[in-house]
Amino acid sequence: MTLDDTQKARVAEWIEQGAKLSEIQIRLAEELGLKLTYMEVRFLVDDLKLVPKEPEPPKPAPEPPTAKPVTEHVAKDELELLPPTPGGGGGAVVVSVDQIARPGALVSGKVVFSDGQKAEWTLDQMGRLGLAAEQKGYRPTQTDIEQFQTALQRELSKLGL
Numbered sequence: 001m002t003l004d005d006t007q008k009a010r011v012a013e014w015i016e017q018g019a020k021l022s023e024i025q026i027r028l029a030e031e032l033g034l035k036l037t038y039m040e041v042r043f044l045v046d047d048l049k050l051v052p053k054e055p056e057p058p059k060p061a062p063e064p065p066t067a068k069p070v071t072e073h074v075a076k077d078e079l080e081l082l083p084p085t086p087g088g089g090g091g092a093v094v095v096s097v098d099q100i101a102r103p104g105a106l107v108s109g110k111v112v113f114s115d116g117q118k119a120e121w122t123l124d125q126m127g128r129l130g131l132a133a134e135q136k137g138y139r140p141t142q143t144d145i146e147q148f149q150t151a152l153q154r155e156l157s158k159l160g161l
Contacts, residue, residue: 007032008048015050093147095121097155105130107161111151113144121152 003011010032014024025041028034036044045052097109105122111131112118117140119133129152133140140148 003034003044007034011045011048012050015045015052018053021045021052093144093151095148095151095155097159107156107159109155111148113140113148115141115144121148123152123156 011024011028014027019027021038021041024045025036025038028036028041093114094112095109096111097107102108102120102122104124106125108120108122110118110120117133117135117138119131119138119140121132122130124130
């Protein structure tokens with residue numbers, strides 16, 4: 001297929017505008033009356049030494065700023081040394097990740113809630129989160145649960161999970 005200079009300029013203009021090969025194929029048929037296969041359009045663009053533009057990747061949304069951190073990163077050994085927060089509440093929820101996950105868990109660790117209560121957590125291969133408190137029947141507050149989930153997500157993202 002041979003194009004005249006005007007037709008070559010049109011194809012070059014379409015490429016410059018960011019048209020994809022399939023769009024060029026449609027325009028060639030509609031505007032210039034040239035019915036070409038996709039492969040023929042690809043060869044044509046290559047013969048004209050034109051390079052289709054890559055679409056710009058979407059820019060990631062900026063993370064919302066946080067007023068103050070609600071958690072602290074603490075090594076597993078340090079977790080045992082933390083004293084309970086007196087008065088129940090008011091402290092930060094502290095999450096740690098075990099270096100070796102418990103059997104049956106993808107990842108596991110410990111948490112100290114704002115009232116000083118401790119628990120062990122596990123995340124299995126199905127994405128189910130388990131929480132076992134040291135004190136039988138203990139139920140953390142809704143705020144502590146939210147802070148725990150946020151802290152856990154932060155710690156897991158540091159591990160690339």
